[in-house]
Amino acid sequence: MSDAQPTHVVPLEAGAGPDNPPCPACGEPLFGWLSARPGLRGPVSRCESCGLGVVGESADPEEALHELDRLGGADGPRISNRASFACSLGSAGWAGLEPGSRYLFTVESVRRLVARRDQVVKAHRWEPAAGLVATWQTMLNSVTLGHNVALAAFGRAEAVPAQEGWQRRIDALASVVLAIPALLVALPIELAGGLFGRGAVYSLRLELL
């Protein structure tokens, strides 16, 4: 009888190390996702188990919970969903990546995170209008040099404008000219997202266990 261990089964925890700190929500290792770029406080990593994104080097459950609570309405937080179709397609152009962003939530990551303080996600509701707007901006981000330029013009987001004046003028023009085409692309993406639980924005209701 051999006591050799099978080598093809590598638990996710085995990836944990200085380069892959544990996810503050579920404890699995974080892996690199996006490199640092203007407007962000550092490179972005993500958890492949619960989907949480972390901007910057370190991650801490208490800080993540605090950040989550700042997204709160009367009943619970409203999150930009890092597990949305919009995020998958937009990647670095995803509108949920805003200046000052620190933790990028998913419904599952919130579920895991709030369990640490004996809470459960009692309900989560797709926000179609807000989701469509976010997906629309994500599509526009794929063609502009700046980030979230259109939403910032309406005071709905904080932009990372392009560096040069002429670039900013092109971005403004592109946002107007491509507004309708971007909407026509965003609409089926966000509808499919809502249908498959991968919408861009969700309201969550939290309750104590």
Ligand SMILES: [Zn+2]
């Ligand atoms: Zn996780």
